[in-house]
Amino acid sequence: MAEGELPSVLILDIGGTHGVLEDLAALLKKHFHLITMKEFLGNKEEMRKKIQSIFVFECRPTIDRELLESLPNLKVIANSGVGVDHLDLKMISSFGVKVTNTPHAVADPTADIGMALMLASARRLVEGCHIALSPDTKYFAVDWLGVEVTRATLGIIGMGSIGYKVAQRARAFNMRILYHNRNRRRKEDEEAVGAHYCAKMEDLLQQSDFVMLVVNLTPETHKLIGKKELGLMKPTATLINISRGAVIDQDALVEALQNKVIRAAALDVTYPEPLPRDHPLLNLSNVIITPHIGTATVQAIRMMAEEAIANMLAALNDQPIPSEVFPK
């Protein structure tokens, strides 16, 4: 790289051609020369040699061996978002390329979406909205009573930083909070939010009125919730998923919802995304689905870009990286 020249960053975004939003581009341009996928595809050897970093912005691309082989000077892939289940960490690391994520930016907005889904499902907000918008529906609230979140039992599966933020919020609703996690949190953390540890996930499933999934998607959590687990839940319970769609066996979920094995589900994530238009989950009145919007806020998008920039700069300058993700 010539002196004074900014390091080149390839931007992978939804559609692969638009680059990032204007104000984020301005932020990135202070430190990097940006290359959109459109420019990249039309181009030449010389440009590929300059690319030192990939910024994955609001998309889940497949980064394959072929792409990595074509970028001889790539040092880091900076993912905006915390989940890196779409990246083959071992393969990427075999090229000497580092991977980073943005755990701080995502925690609050994702916890907010968890709470929003729980409240919306409990109080049947979407159905209520349809009734209010429809000119000829007769309004009899008794026909579609909701349930209360206040003082109910919330079971959080996955007590990392997002799960913990959910617990903090749930405490304000006087909820009884149970959690299941690979590792038990420190006593002080538990006490601060009044959370009780369930070593066995089954105990949490049996006792909770609301079960919220906040785990990373890994081989161990793939289809963590299937027919057996749904069968353990109360028939009055609601399942909320803000992690990844594949954490639930979706066929089993459809069956459980159709047969009222559980009361309802509220999902910000599905498998695949979006669901095919004829998917049975889209035709159930006891389901709310949002299109993976846990971090879709003005603030989060900016904070994720800032975190990614700090990660890229550290990686390119051989400094300690704030949020590096290592292959297991």
Ligand SMILES: O=CC(=O)O
């Ligand atoms: O899904 C959102 C994230 O991984 O941060």
